[in-house]
Amino acid sequence: MKTYQFLFTLLFLVFSSITVAQNQTAKVAGVVLDENNKPVEGVTVSYQTKSTTTDKNGFYGITVPANQKIVLVFTHESLKKITATLQLKANEEKEFYVVMNDAEQLGEVVVTGRKSRVQGIVSVSPETIRKNPSAMQGVESVIKLMPSASGNNELSSGYNVRGGNYDENLVYVNEIEVYRPFLVRSGQQEGLSFTNTDMVQNVDFSAGGFQAKYGDKLSSVLDITYRTPKKYSISADASFLGGSITGEGISKNKKWSAITGVRYRDNSLFVNSQETQTNYRPTFADVQTNVNFSPNDQWSFSFLGNVSQNKYNYQPLTRQTNFGTIDEPIALQVFYEGQEKDKYQTLFGAFKTTFNKDDNNNFRLITSVYHTQEQEYFDIFAAYFLGEVDTNIGSETLGEVTFNRGIGTQLNHARNDLDALIINAEIKGTHQINNKKHQIDWGFKYTRENIRDRIVEWEVIDSAGFSINPPEFDFPNDQPYNPYIGPLVPYQNVRATNFIDIDRLSGFAQWNTKTNLGSSQFWITAGARFHNWTVSGDGISNAKSQTVFSPRAQFTLKPDWDKDMLFRFAAGYYHQPPFYRELRDMNGAVNPNVKAQQSIHFVLSNDYNFLMNNRKFKLVTEAYYKTMTDVNTYTLENVRIRYRANNDAEAYAYGFETRLNGEFVPGTESWLSFGYMKTEENQDDKGYIARPTDQRLKFGILFQDYMPNLPNMKLYLNLVYNTGLPGGSPSYADAYTYQSRLRDYRRADVGFSYVLTEKNNERAAGHWLKKFEDLSIGFEIFNLFNNQNAITNTWVRDVYTKNQYGIPNYMTTRVFNIKLTAKL
Known part of the structure; x- marks a missing residue:
């Protein structure tokens, strides 16, 4: 190093x-x-x-x-x-x-x-993903290091891409679309992402301008392929954050193979490092299996199954946050009563049948069922004290609150239940024509979504003995000069019961070809999608059937140069027909006629592959512009998204990105990335303001190294710097009159691994380490520099000056972890 x-x-x-x-x-x-x-x-x-x-x-x-x-x-x-x-x-x-x-x-x-290079897709090594030190380990942790994606919540698998939100990203596993939980409002409630990294073989990611064969979302595609076993193997990981075990094998006749993974996660280390003192008892666990059967060269069958149960039991006790300035330090003290009990249970199963008629014709039939039962129950009473901190050196009360500026209470209640069943049936085909100079892809898909949702959620706020009415509640209140004679109502009150069915029919056709322009090579990909959907259910009588069409095209040129360069231009229409959460407005009511959000992508990119010191490097640069109409505006609190469900805005996003990756150290893969992005929206022609995901600057580094004098010792480091996101305003504030930004996000995670099997080939036969393909002991430091990163603000009133203070809700502090990895 x-x-x-x-x-x-x-x-x-x-x-x-x-x-x-x-x-x-x-x-x-x-x-x-x-x-x-x-x-x-x-x-x-x-x-x-x-x-x-x-x-x-x-x-x-x-x-x-x-x-x-x-x-x-x-x-x-x-x-x-x-x-x-x-x-x-x-x-x-x-x-x-x-x-x-x-x-x-x-x-x-x-x-x-x-083909990812021609198609503008970034491929990530599964080994890099598994070794990357991150609080939320998985594919998403590496995606967040790319210049196009951001995620300022280390406990969440959610990420936003080029101005979009968490709901605008497609995720496929073995060509099967997977889903996120509906009710999750905090990153620390997630526990596990769907993807089991120990089962992964390929990871492809596209941040925009993707092909018509991918589905209908506005921002990105994450395409994951699970491994088909070639031998018997078992691997295990154990750490203070949980553990996993994965087994795989293949039958003697090579027709059957299976890989199964079991995971357990416990985020207590991270939650206990936060300012809020809690009694926290989470359990996050899942079991995944992928079974393959190939009776002959023409037919193959596979089953992908997942059972997941997340229980989140949370009992906050106290919290103290110091903020303000050196001249005027202020502290917020909160004392809690009550608890939160959330439960998310999902069942997922998918069958895939592949028929290879011959070398030029392939057909695939995919069916899947996703069932989730989610419960969000909490009653939390919070009494807060906003006061001045004693800064007199030598004082017996140094650092303590000596004068209260504001006193108040808040009671939050919820009894939210959701049951969702999503059924998919899809057929796809791939055909090679004219000696494989042309390729045709097509597909049709039917989806049935059945949602049963009950929302009972309210909040009561009391400040200095006075109950605060909601902003839209118009009743005279001039306390304490005159007594208040109006009704007492909750500050927020959402009550709704929705039984909704959504039927969808979608399809695509796509053509790929390669030709020559003089001595240069030229690829063309052109295609289109259609998507039709209808919303029905109890109390819905005015729903309209809606249809959208999305033509898309990519052009790639490889000049006949000594340098290995590619130039790519992609453009197309991208629609996002509303999912259930996008149909539901702030009050819980469903608007069945919400339109599909529409975006037009323009992407111009260049990648340059070269060798230096006998090592491979790749430099990728991209410039993009997206214009968006029929935008479904939303508010973002932690990872909870609440839509207005009225298509009341238009928006745009543009930016520039570059990423350099290669073997800075022989035998390892590292990268440096930089991104600039600006995204704004215009609601009801009021003018353009920053969108909730307007992340202007992004720097990311993933670096791997080893010690020359101690090659068994490996180093894995990732660094992220993001400029502050908009947000943090009170929920009742008008976004046009209250614009603020959170502080910049800075984080460094580092992992050290001592590989005991580094030189196994040099050991004598019969040595006990010869039994292991990999055996290593790791030490990880999360948030190495102990930066205080905020995800949202808590807004508190000062009774005396009637000011409002935004108190940062800080994320996790520095955390240490020990990890053991073994593979037989």
Whole structure:
């Protein structure tokens, strides 16, 4: 870990150039990797009668004739054969890296990293995800480090992309759409995301301009593929935050395979680090399984199942938050009574049938059922004291509240229940035409959503003995000069019972082709989607059937240059037909005729693959613009979204992003990212103001390293800096008259891992460590620099000056964790 090497690398990436000498032969050398970016030993690399074999590090080198086309063939007994046509100059030394079983053959060039490079999709290594130190471990923790995505809540798997919110992101596992809980209002209630990282094989992410084959959301697509086992294996993780165990295997005839994971999570470490003292007893657990059956080369069947139960029992006791200035320090003291009991139980099952008619025609039938039962019960009474802090050095009451400016109480009550059943049936097809020069994809999907929702939620606020009426309640109140004779009503009161059915029919057709523009390569992807939906249910008589169409296109150019560059332009319409939560307004009433939000994406990007010091690097830059109409505006509190359900706004978002990733340290993957984004909305033609997710600047670093003198010791570091989000205004305030921003979000998480099996191949046969494929002990520090990051504000009134203070609700402080990982 040498700083000067790191800085030199960054400078070299900008100013490096390539020179060649002259001779009659050339040399090709590189590394062969598998789909998990691990070196593959024993790959035969051949040209005519010459051949060589990759070593244990996946490295190969072979001498070939210069100034003529040669065909290299890469073969391995358990991986797909790859051929590559090259033409090298005299005495040229070509660095050529190959990913076997995961490559796209493009005429005379093999572009490693799969089709994702042509399609503008970012691929993330599952190994990087598993090793990344994060409070909310999983795929989402790495997505939040990308320049296009943000998430200022380390206890939530939710993220927003390019000005969108948490509900605007598609998530697929094995081509099956997965869902988030409905009632979650706080990140610490989530516990587990759906994706089990120990079962993951591929992770692809698109932040905009994605293809028509993906569904109807406004912002992004996260496409995850679970691993199909090739051998028997078992792995386990255990830490102070919980544990997991994953087992996989394959039958002797290779027709059956299965992988199953069990997880348990406990966030007590994080919650107990916050300012609010609590009795906290959470349990988050799930079981997932993926079973595959392939009776022959044409047919295959798979089942993906998940059972999840999250119980969140929360009993706050006290809280003290110090804020203000050096000259005028103020403290908020809160004393609580009551508790919160939430429960989320989900069942998910999906069957997928694949029929390969021949090499050119593929059909897939996918059915899934998602059932969630959610309960949110709480009665919490809070008495607060807003006072001045004694700052006199030497005083016996130093740091304590000595004078109260405000006294008040607040009572929150909820009895919310939700039962949702979502059924999907989908058929898809893929066809290769004209010797695979063209590809046609199509699909049709039917969805039935049945929602049963009861909302009983109210809040009573009392300040200095006076009950505060809601803002819209128009009744004279000039206490204490005259007695109040009006009714006593809750400050907020939401009561509704909704039994809703939504029927959806959607489909797509897409065409892909590759051609040449002179000596350059050119790809075209064009397609369109349609989506029809109807809302029905008790008390709904005026619902209209609605239909939207979404044409989309991508154009990718690979110039015939010495430098490996791609240029991509994508544009299209993107619609988000409303889900149940988007139909429900602030008072809990359902508006069945809410329109689909519409966005037009324009994305221009460039990626540049290059080698430096025999290591791979990639620089990706993107500029984008999105215009949005029929916007369904909302308020955001922690991770709870409440929509106005009236399509009363228009909006836009634009920005610029860049990401540099590669092997800054040999054998590891790291990246640096930067993003600038601006997004605003115009409600009812009042003018443009910042949207709740207007995150202007974003810096992210994911860095991996090891100690040269102690190679068993690995370092994993992620750093995030986000400028402050809008928000924090009182819930009753007009967004146009009350604009404020939270403080900047700064966080660093670091993990150290000592790998006991680092040099297992050098150990004698029979050594006890030979039984393990991986055995490591880890130490993690979350929020390394103990930054105080706020997610929202609590608004408190000062009785004497009638001022209102926004008291930050801070997130987690510094937390330590020990972790043990084993794989057999």
